[in-house]
Amino acid sequence: MNTARKPDWLKMRPPSGREFTGIRETLRERNLHTVCEEANCPNLGECWSGGAGTGDGEGGTATFMLMGDRCSRACNFCDVETGGMEPLDPDEPANVAEAIAEIGLDYVVLTSVDRDDLPDQGAGHFAETIREIKDRHPGILVEVLIPDFQGEERLVRKIIDADPDVIAHNVETVERLQFPVRDRRAGYEQSLSVLEQVDRESDIYTKTSIMLGHGEYDHEVYQTLADCRERGVDIVTLGQYLRPSRSHLEVQRYDHPDKYETWRRVAxxxxxxxxxxSGPMVRSSYKAGELFVDAVLREGKSVEEARADARGDGHAGSAATGVPE
Known part of the structure; x- marks a missing residue:
């Protein structure tokens, strides 16, 4: 039986503020969904109310979830409903673009449910939304968090061809724990192959995310980070798994913020x-990461230039020496 108790540093701020209310109303008017709400993200209050804890006073942000609010998969960590799939809304790409203009965003994050029920698993709809945003708002930066599309390269290529600025796909956890954490149709190597394809076929930033707290060992976390970096991943986030309900996987451990800082330095x-x-409350779409990408891309740097800068700062990959005990 799990005995892990939620520590004091995992307290959440309740949603509030003018920006929060405005974003919620805009989404409701256009029948749009966000992963912030559907996945019960602990940072919803901060992101929608602006600033995301950065103290910069910026307006709110949201991660749009495409293709409905029900997923064809049943991952045991996720709070998004499964089954009962609805037809795609042909107006959704335009509605998302209009909502972005009304909210006043200059950096947009798009994600989606899995749609294994569709012939192209929704890749075309995803790509159309990216293009709609780029056509209407040429100066906007678009980050996408995509499904694995069952590893089909032609479908991943549709996303690449739509030319977003960042393509993210989450490995979620270490190789040993892929199941029971993820749906059996997902997989460690399948996810790595998606990230590797993006790196191989484009000059687009790649990103992934790892949840901690499922019972992984430190050497497994290190290996996962190393595998992702070897496949060309540029940006990584690490955060604490929080159990959405009693029907989801139990939390096996809560790591102290100092441990997350150690992982940041290692990465x-x-x-x-x-x-x-890297931090207990960090999630895949996290404003600090968005601000980093925004700063690099606004300077007009390519992925290779940013990588060269990182190497010049002494951040070249080295042998494994700093795994936390």
Missing amino acids: EEELGFLYCA
Whole structure:
């Protein structure tokens, strides 16, 4: 029986504020969904209310979830509903673009449910939304968090051809724990192959995320980071798994923020990731990471230039020496 108790540093701020209310109303008017709400993200209050804890006073942000609010998969960590799939809304790409203009975003994050029920698993709809945003708002930066599309390269290529600025896909956990954490249709090597394809076929930043707290060992976390970096991943986030309900997997351990800081140093200083956001409340879409990408891309740097800068700062990958005990 799990005995892990939630520590004091995992307290969440309740949603509030003018920006929060405005984003919620805009989404409701256009029948749009966000992963912030559907996945019960602990940072919803901060992101929608602006600033995301950065103290910069910026407006709110949201991660749009495409293709409905029900997923064809049943991952045991995720709070998104499964089954009962609805037809795609042909107006969704335009509605998302209009909502972005109304909210006033200059950096947009798009994700989606898995749609294994569709012939192209929704890749075309995803790509259409990216293009709609880029056509209407040429100066906007678009980050996408995509499904694995069952590893089909032609479907991943549709996303690449739509030319977002960042393509993320999450490995979620270490190789040993892929199941029971993820749906059996997902897989460690399948996810790595998606990230590797993006790196191989484009000059687009790649990103992934790892949840801690499922019972992984430190050497497994290190190996996962090393595998991702070897496949060309530029940006990684690490955060604490929080159990959405009693029907989901139990939390096996809560790591102290100091441990997350150690992982950040390992990722950036030892393994050579361009950026690592690491902390108990960090999630895949995290404003600190968005601000990093925004700063690099607004300077007009390519992925290779940013990588060269990182190497010049002494962040070239080195042998494994700093795994936390």
